[in-house]
Amino acid sequence: MDRLTARDPGFAAAVRSRIRGEVREAEPLARYSTYRIGGPATVVLPTTAEDVATAVRMAHEAGVPWFALGLGSNILLPDDGLDALVVRLGKGLDRLERDGDRWIVGAGLPAPLAARRTAAAGFAGLHIFVGVPGSVGGGIYMNAGCHGGDWAEVVESVTVVDQAGQDAVVPRSEVPFTYRRSGLDGRVVLEATVRLRREEQHRLDEQITEMFEWRQSGTPFNQPCCGSVFKNPAGPSRKREDGPRTAGQLIEAAGLKGFRHGAAEVSPMHANYFVNTGGATAADVRGLIDRVRQKVKREFGALLEPEVKIIGAGGEYLTVSP
Ligand SMILES: Cc1cc2nc3c(=O)[nH]c(=O)nc-3n(C[C@H](O)[C@H](O)[C@H](O)COP(=O)(O)OP(=O)(O)OC[C@H]3O[C@@H](n4cnc5c(N)ncnc54)[C@H](O)[C@@H]3O)c2cc1C
Numbered sequence: 035m036d037r038l039t040a041r042d043p044g045f046a047a048a049v050r051s052r053i054r055g056e057v058r059e060a061e062p063l064a065r066y067s068t069y070r071i072g073g074p075a076t077v078v079l080p081t082t083a084e085d086v087a088t089a090v091r092m093a094h095e096a097g098v099p100w101f102a103l104g105l106g107s108n109i110l111l112p113d114d115g116l117d118a119l120v121v122r123l124g125k126g127l128d129r130l131e132r133d134g135d136r137w138i139v140g141a142g143l144p145a146p147l148a149a150r151r152t153a154a155a156g157f158a159g160l161h162i163f164v165g166v167p168g169s170v171g172g173g174i175y176m177n178a179g180c181h182g183g184d185w186a187e188v189v190e191s192v193t194v195v196d197q198a199g200q201d202a203v204v205p206r207s208e209v210p211f212t213y214r215r216s217g218l219d220g221r222v223v224l225e226a227t228v229r230l231r232r233e234e235q236h237r238l239d240e241q242i243t244e245m246f247e248w249r250q251s252g253t254p255f256n257q258p259c260c261g262s263v264f265k266n267p268a269g270p271s272r273k274r275e276d277g278p279r280t281a282g283q284l285i286e287a288a289g290l291k292g293f294r295h296g297a298a299e300v301s302p303m304h305a306n307y308f309v310n311t312g313g314a315t316a317a318d319v320r321g322l323i324d325r326v327r328q329k330v331k332r333e334f335g336a337l338l339e340p341e342v343k344i345i346g347a348g349g350e351y352l353t354v355s356p
Contacts, residue, residue, distance in 0.1 A: 038097055038098055040076040040093065040116070040118055042098075045076075045092075045096060046076045048092065049076075049088070049089055049093075049119070052088050052092065053078065053080060054084075054085055055078060055081040055082070055126065056078070057078050059076050060075075061076070061120075063077075063115060063116065064111075066105075066120070066122060067107075067110075068259065068260055068261075069110060069258050069259065069319065070258040071110065071113070071258075071310060071314060071315065071316050073111075073114045073116075075117075076120065078120065079124065080123065080126065081125065081126030082127070083201065085126075086123070086127070086222050087195045087199035089119065090121060090195065090197050091198060091199030093118075094197040098118070098119055099119070099348045100120075100197070100349060101119065101121065101345070102171065102175070102223075103121065104122075104169030105167060105168050106260075107167045107168040107260055108168060108176055108178075108260055108261055108342055108343060109345060110260065110316050110319055110320070110342055110345065111345050112316050113315045113317060115347075116348075117347050117348055117349075120349075123142040123171050124142040124169070125142060126142065127140045127141055127142035127171075127225070128141075128143035128144075130148060130151055132155065135157070135232070136190065136227055136229055137152060137157070137160075137228050138227055139160075139170045139225060139228060140170060140225045141169060141170050141222075141223045141224050141225055141226075142170070144167070144168075144170075145160070145169065145178070146163060146167060148163065148170055149162070149164040152230055153238045153239075156233060156238065157230035157231065157232060158231050158232070159183075159187070159188040159229070159231055160228065160230060161245075162179075162180055162183045164249075165245060165249030165250075166180055167261075168261075170223075170225075173185050174189065174192060174223050174226055175223055176214055176216070177211050177212070179214070185226075185228075186206075188230060189206050189209065189226050190205070190206050190226075190227045190228060191203050191227045192206075192209055192216075192218065192225075192226045193223070194222060195221065196221050197220060197221075204218075213265065252303065253303070253304060254301045254309050257301070257310065258309065259301065259308060259309045259310065260307075260342050261341075261342070262282075262306045262341045262342075263281070263307065263308050263323060263340060264338040264340055264341055265338075265340070265341045267279075267338065280306070284330045284336055285300060285305035286305040288329045288333045290305060290329060294322070295321040296317070296318030296321060297318050298310060298314040298322040300322065300326065308322055308323070320344065323340060323344075323354060324354065324355070326338070327354065
């Protein structure tokens, strides 16, 4: 017997009848990804934590895979869409509240908004995310970082819900944060408590302006893309001890700026950004990832690991061939 998928109208209707938010069927995922890539799927737009719990529990009990989505700024979704249920956190799960130096930030809040609002109240810590166009939940799951900081530095606890629909508050000490990873797999981040530090307003304003200008000048914001495609390799490349170190430097040194596969292109502006030049497919981006990895490996002996999450039809994470 065929396995039930989230595309099944009966399943979608059942979820719709049990939650307050919306369930959209055959929704083009390209709308939910900064790459503007991805075919149709059943998308839940929860408005409460209970909605999230109900949707993932119903999926789990029906044997339907599910998948949490934020602002889609670090993800490559499949051209044929997903059989998995997409639980897309946004409005309704976007609270921002202050209690002394502690702030509660909802997973659905865009990180740049969290950055600006906390900074406007005179607090530093989240201000570094002013140019990182993801959600709070995606940022925590990815342990997104920039300007020398990351989410791990400010998080005190994370409220999550598991596939059985049970919520839990996980203290920072139990979140195994590492570089661009939280270890919170199999759970949906609902919100977090972060501890910020007071900072003089004029210094915060200056830093935000500087960071934003730095971003604008080095990021292809005018083209669909997903941020860094590869993580920076942990160790130095083998061939040139004093040579390129970061993923972007390695790709650029391999002469790949502007290199294309289909309609996907290594950005001429920043080599670790791949852009959709118009009508690119997930297959184009994956092909470009493979070709860039091969060339960098050949030239420098460095094996680039994707930072972007490449998603399969069942919502599973795909790996790249060595
Ligand atoms: C122009 C540009 C610049 C960028 N610059 C940076 C940068 O400087 N530093 C950096 O680290 N990243 C950067 N990124 C990448 C991206 O913005 C971050 O990784 C961001 O935190 C991802 O959040 P998201 O909401 O878009 O996640 P998504 O892309 O929606 O999802 C990414 C992963 O997080 C999971 N996820 C999303 N929401 C939740 C949730 N609530 N609970 C559990 N799991 C969840 C998804 O399942 C997926 O595995 C950049 C991206 C762009 C487009």
